[in-house]
Amino acid sequence: MRIRRRVSQLSIPIVLALAMGCASGGQAIDASAEDRDRVSAEELSTVFVSDLYQALQRLRPLWLQSRGARAINQETQIAVVVNGTYFGPVEMLRQISTQSVVEIRRLDGPTASATIPGILGAGRNIESAIVVRLGGGPND
Numbered sequence: 787m788r789i790r791r792r793v794s795q796l797s798i799p800i801v802l803a804l805a806m807g808c809a810s811g812g813q814a815i816d817a818s819a820e821d822r823d824r825v826s827a828e829e830l831s832t833v834f835v836s837d838l839y840q841a842l843q844r845l846r847p848l849w850l851q852s853r854g855a856r857a858i859n860q861e862t863q864i865a866v867v868v869n870g871t872y873f874g875p876v877e878m879l880r881q882i883s884t885q886s887v888v889e890i891r892r893l894d895g896p897t898a899s900a901t902i903p904g905i906l907g908a909g910r911n912i913e914s915a916i917v918v919r920l921g922g923g924p925n926d
Contacts, residue, residue, distance in 0.1 A: 822846075823892045823893075824889065824890070824891050824892075825841075825846060825889070826889055827887060827889065827921075830887055830890070831884075833884070835884065836883070836884075837879065837880045838880075838883070838890070838918065839876070839877070839879035840880075842879065842916070846892070849864070849914070849916060852876075853913060862911045862912075862913050863875045863876065863910060863912065863913065864912075864913055864914050864915070864916065865898065865910075865912050865914070865915045865916070866878045866915070866916050866918065867898070867902050867918065868882070868918045868920060869918070869919060872904045872905045872907075876916065879916065879918075886920045886921055887918060887919070887921070888919045888920060888921040889919045891917045892915070892916055892917070893914060893915045893917060894914055895911075895912045895913050895915070897915075898912050898914065898915035
């Protein structure tokens with residue numbers, strides 16, 4: 787009888803600790819999920835590379851990986867959008883300096899196709915889009 791009480795008394799703190807760990811773990815997952823699709827200028831300044839492609843290789847390498855062709859008659863690509871305009875395939879990031887970037891976001895293909903004018907072209911299937919906002923204006 788004493789052993790049962792002792793075990794049950796010890797179980798309560800363990801159960802509480804596990805419950806608190808799960809709750810705080812859920813919050814951490816939510817926060818990182820939000821940051822996973824965004825790179826700020828501050829985060830970008832932590833890598834010392836010459837172009838945006840190299841920066842994303844270090845910060846968000848999965849953004850640069852294609853899952854392969856999705857359509858028979860269309861090229862599947864990761865599109866680059868700069869200041870709201872289609873700029874080209876992912877290799878075009880090599881032409882953008884990290885110094886002028888204010889923010890980078892990743893959009894899935896359907897969201898990018900529905901919200902960015904001109905992103906869908908003849909023979910192009912958009913897997914995802916890397917949306918770059920460049921600064922340089924007086925308010926940036």
